[in-house]
Amino acid sequence: MCGIIGYIGKRDVVSLVVDGLRRLEYRGYDSAGIAYFLKGEIQLKRSVGKLSSLEAILPRNPSDGVSGIGHTRWATHGKPSEDNAHPHRAGTLVMVHNGIIENYLSLKKKLQDEGRVFTSDTDSEVIIHLVDSFYQKGLSLEVSVQKAVMQMHGSYAICILSKDAPDELVAVRSGCPLVVGVGESEYFVASDIPAFLSHTRNVIYLEDGEMVLFSPNGLEICDFKGARLVKEQHQISWDPVMAEKGGYRHFMQKEIHEQPRAIVDTIRGHVAQEAGEVLLAGTEEIGQWMENCQRIVIIGCGTSWHAALVGKFLLEEIAKIPVEVDIASEFRYRDPHLVKGDWVIGISQSGETADTLAAIKEAKTKGIPTLSICNVVGSSLSRETDAVFYTHAGPEISVASTKAFTTQLTALTLLAIYLGRRRGHLSEKAGKQLIHQLFLIPKQIEEVLAHEDRVADIARNFFRYRDFLYLGRGILYPVALEGALKLKEISYIHAEGYPAGEMKHGPIALIDENMPVVVLALKDKVYEKIVSNVMEVKARGGVVIAFAEEGDTELAPLVDEICFIPKVVSALSPILMTIPLQLLAYHVSVSRGSDVDQPRNLAKSVTVE
Numbered sequence: 001m002c003g004i005i006g007y008i009g010k011r012d013v014v015s016l017v018v019d020g021l022r023r024l025e026y027r028g029y030d031s032a033g034i035a036y037f038l039k040g041e042i043q044l045k046r047s048v049g050k051l052s053s054l055e056a057i058l059p060r061n062p063s064d065g066v067s068g069i070g071h072t073r074w075a076t077h078g079k080p081s082e083d084n085a086h087p088h089r090a091g092t093l094v095m096v097h098n099g100i101i102e103n104y105l106s107l108k109k110k111l112q113d114e115g116r117v118f119t120s121d122t123d124s125e126v127i128i129h130l131v132d133s134f135y136q137k138g139l140s141l142e143v144s145v146q147k148a149v150m151q152m153h154g155s156y157a158i159c160i161l162s163k164d165a166p167d168e169l170v171a172v173r174s175g176c177p178l179v180v181g182v183g184e185s186e187y188f189v190a191s192d193i194p195a196f197l198s199h200t201r202n203v204i205y206l207e208d209g210e211m212v213l214f215s216p217n218g219l220e221i222c223d224f225k226g227a228r229l230v231k232e233q234h235q236i237s238w239d240p241v242m243a244e245k246g247g248y249r250h251f252m253q254k255e256i257h258e259q260p261r262a263i264v265d266t267i268r269g270h271v272a273q274e275a276g277e278v279l280l281a282g283t284e285e286i287g288q289w290m291e292n293c294q295r296i297v298i299i300g301c302g303t304s305w306h307a308a309l310v311g312k313f314l315l316e317e318i319a320k321i322p323v324e325v326d327i328a329s330e331f332r333y334r335d336p337h338l339v340k341g342d343w344v345i346g347i348s349q350s351g352e353t354a355d356t357l358a359a360i361k362e363a364k365t366k367g368i369p370t371l372s373i374c375n376v377v378g379s380s381l382s383r384e385t386d387a388v389f390y391t392h393a394g395p396e397i398s399v400a401s402t403k404a405f406t407t408q409l410t411a412l413t414l415l416a417i418y419l420g421r422r423r424g425h426l427s428e429k430a431g432k433q434l435i436h437q438l439f440l441i442p443k444q445i446e447e448v449l450a451h452e453d454r455v456a457d458i459a460r461n462f463f464r465y466r467d468f469l470y471l472g473r474g475i476l477y478p479v480a481l482e483g484a485l486k487l488k489e490i491s492y493i494h495a496e497g498y499p500a501g502e503m504k505h506g507p508i509a510l511i512d513e514n515m516p517v518v519v520l521a522l523k524d525k526v527y528e529k530i531v532s533n534v535m536e537v538k539a540r541g542g543v544v545i546a547f548a549e550e551g552d553t554e555l556a557p558l559v560d561e562i563c564f565i566p567k568v569v570s571a572l573s574p575i576l577m578t579i580p581l582q583l584l585a586y587h588v589s590v591s592r593g594s595d596v597d598q599p600r601n602l603a604k605s606v607t608v609e
């Protein structure tokens with residue numbers, strides 16, 4: 001996820017573009033860059049770090065032109081560095097890009113064979129070289145872009161400027177957001193409305209497969225074949241703060257709703273569906289090294305530790321590899337027994353968690369190969385480990401982790417399928433089926449999100465309780481832990497996650513009408529057992545809120561509240577079951593008037609012990 005903006009008009013280009021980038025910084029902030037005109041030449045300024053670093057290197061009165069483009073980056077390919085920052089240049093063209101070009105390696109090879117020299121490690125740079133390869137042949141910028149996009153696979157929102165036409169700008173959308181702002185004799189195009197909302201409230205939403213051409217004659221919108229389109233203009237009524245949250249009340253809610261997109265981005269490029277295979281694109285070495293490993297140890301903290309616990313189920317069941325899971329802060333001081341043939345995986349959203357980093361270092365001093373599953377490209381953890389599997393959740397602003405967790409589960413599922421196939425424990429047919437189910441997940445999450453009001457109703461009925469118990473079994477036990485953690489951290493209600501089978505060994509003593517019990521029940525091999533647990537709770541006057549699968553008529557009459565998720569195979573159920581629990585915690589917190597996005601005493605990235 002990155003933020004892009006283009007401006008064309010008579011006002012101060014640089015300050016408008018920089019101002020727009022500031023409002024897009026929530027989409028990424030590891031580097032930023034801008035291109036603008038001065039004396040007929042395109043000036044490029046790029047800088048590592050937040051936007052303030054870019055502002056610090058901008059000269060006074062930098063531009064005398066009427067157009068400019070800008071970018072705030074969330075690295076996906078290539079670490080945060082000045083060379084990898086956008087805009088990228090080829091010939092007389094400059095470009096900013098948000099998205100991922102899946103076939104960039106083959107395109108890059110072809111372009112290099114034609115003698116083109118690349119200066120970054122990004123997938124994005126191939127776009128501008130590809131466009132330029134047509135442009136140099138004398139085609140117009142519009143046609144060059146159309147020809148280039150025909151060869152590109154992946155997702156993109158792109159803005160391009162040409163030195164030859166300083167008062168023109170081309171932008172294209174496929175799979176990444178892009179909106180046009182229409183002002184008084186000026187135009188904006190950006191990843192999101194807040195980028196220009198203080199200047200105009202008139203917007204045109206571009207759809208995938210559309211491009212917009214700005215020139216002194218105004219704007220034209222066409223499809224990738226050049227056919228002109230007539231698009232409706234809309235008036236935005238949001239205030240700027242609401243707009244930054246995409247119209248959602250809090251970043252957490254926005255990030256919960258981003259999960260379908262985040263999962264698609266995490267899967268993107270890793271799957272050969274027809275062959276039932278997972279490709280670890282960009283991280284091939286993982287597979288070669290791990291294929292013959294004897295045991296995997298997964299470590300993490302908090303939510304990432306919960307992902308690790310789900311990973312144990314996935315890797316043991318699908319790939320038949322013994323897995324141990326440890327809390328990073330325990331692992332590092334325990335003198336863990338690691339032997340040749342072991343692999344250590346560190347899971348972390350931020351890649352900066354001190355305990356996880358120290359645990360990985362501990363494994364490395366014992367000569368054990370390491371892999372990280374990480375969301376932040378170029379983070380300390382990703383640099384420390386021998387290999388990285390990046391999730392593509394995009395920046396997570398809210399302190400409570402949501403989309404990072406479900407993308408970690410997605411990455412672990414992909415790894416398990418990969419190793420299962422390579423080690424011969426997962427047949428081609430079973431691999432295909434699982435991949436097919438994985439592709440359905442984003443749509444199924446949308447179905448769950450469509451019932452947010454139902455979960456909000458439950459939250460309003462229960463937000464005054466002081467204690468909650470969450471019960472799950474098997475692969476849903478870590479999800480119960482995650483549900484309880486979400487509730488406690490943003491609503492300050494005491495909540496405990498427990499493996500349902502353990503209830504009778506102690507926690508059952510707590511059951512009464514004052515402690516709601518959240519039960520996660522799918523029609524899997526432990527379904528009958530979990531129904532028995534529900535009966536045990538009810539027999540002691542307890543209150544049960546159940547999350548079950550559609551069509552479960554057996555559980556509904558036994559519980560006080562029930563909410564359904566679509567039918568899903570066991571391996572993927574943690575992803576889907578997590579969503580209503582996030583919503584429950586969110587709406588309880590809202591009802592209690594807590595600070596949802598910045599709960600007390602917590603920090604987004606725990607860089608101290």
Ligand code: F6R
Nearest residue numbers: 302303304348349350353400401
């Ligand atoms: C919970 C939460 C924390 C983090 C933990 C690890 O919502 O956000 O428990 O999961 O601090 O952080 P990362 O994943 O960045 O290592």
